[in-house]
Amino acid sequence: MDGSQGGIEEARLEPASVRRFLSDNPQFLTGDHGLLDELGLKVAVGNIVDFGPAVMARVHAAHQREATQRQHLEETARANFSAQAQTHGAVVDLLEARNHSDLARRVDELAQQRFGLTAGVIALETEGLPPAGWKRLVEGQVDMILGGPQRLARMGFAPTALGLFGDQGEAIKSMAMVRMAIWEPSRQGLLAFGSADAESFTEDMGAELVAFLARVVERTAERWPIL
Template identity: 30%
Template sequence: MFRDPGPPANILASPAPEDALTAEDVAAYLRDNPDFLVQRPDVIPYLVPPSADLGDGVADMQYFMVQRLRGELARMADQQRELVATSRANLNNQNRVHAAALFLLDATSFTHLVQTITTDLAVLLDLDVAALGVEGVTGEVTHVNPSGVRVLEPGFVNGLLGRRDVGLRANIQGLPEIYGQGAGLVRSEALVRLDLGPEAPVGLLAFGSREPDMFHPGQATELLAFLAHVVERSIRRWLDLPG
């Protein structure tokens, strides 16, 4: 009355799918689509080209050409990834500088402006130290609050920057004349000359980072120059200095 059910099924074994792709299927598709690799060059690096035996002293140039193409595609992919990463970093830096400029414009007094420059800018720009200095004439600088602005020796800015308006330095030790007690944190820095007007002393805007290569020669300085111009105009406005 009962039929033999046969041996128990192996639930761990999966039957082979009837529509499994075979090597012949791939070959047939490539024959029907001879431009497949032209349309999909991204798969070339995964292919291993055959090396033909052409006899003694004869090289298979096609093999080397394919190998070279694979290397070029890999290099282009690396360059593309680097370009995307650089573009994202530049956009992030631009957004930070724009936010910093708005903070400077929102200052409600000169004291508030100095606090924004020496405290808030470091946070907004993801740095460790920000400093503002002016060269003194007789040890005292008119209109400047010594508690927020560092008084520098005459000629100090030219000694650092020479004829340049922006200087980037890597793998350095921060100067106490610029950063005070925060000098020990500084391992790379960006220094920007401030032109506060014909009747005002030379100024210096400084940003320091504990990362030795955060700033280094060769980096673009357009955003730093823009931020320095905002600082210059803000100081002139609050101190009623001629431009």
């Protein structure tokens, strides 16, 4: 057999063939101490192949990865539970609002006291004056801030939204904003939360809880007609 034929035979070597060979010739492995060392194995009493340090290290590393992943999942679950509990408490606060001005005050207070943020704002597109405590936007400004008429929410940092936060705008490093439609015929509005921490809201975050609060603000604001 020439060299090329030997290469073909080696290329055709299959795991099942190797397993069968070692089963029929156990001394090939147990008697080759150099190969055992390379594999991180050793022969224990009774010719039993024992796991060596290298194999145990791989097992330990796998265990550490599983423990880290489990801890991350537990921390995420706790954070989600805490956020949901705070959101439910915020809903109760919002539903107790007595008028538009009180509603805006409560949004700002819950942003700071419940969620540890810098500010919470309600904004409305209107040609005249918005309700007391609300921010005035011109027509089309909600689309501009969110990045288009099809976007319902925006998480992260948006320079075009800094004006919503007035004197606190310079401190805002990230925002969570959700589109609102209030009254009939509907007027475009925005519920916005701002944070001094750039990591509080990022583009890859879901906006479900903020959107839920926006729906509550919509329904609560519709209790009173806009003058």
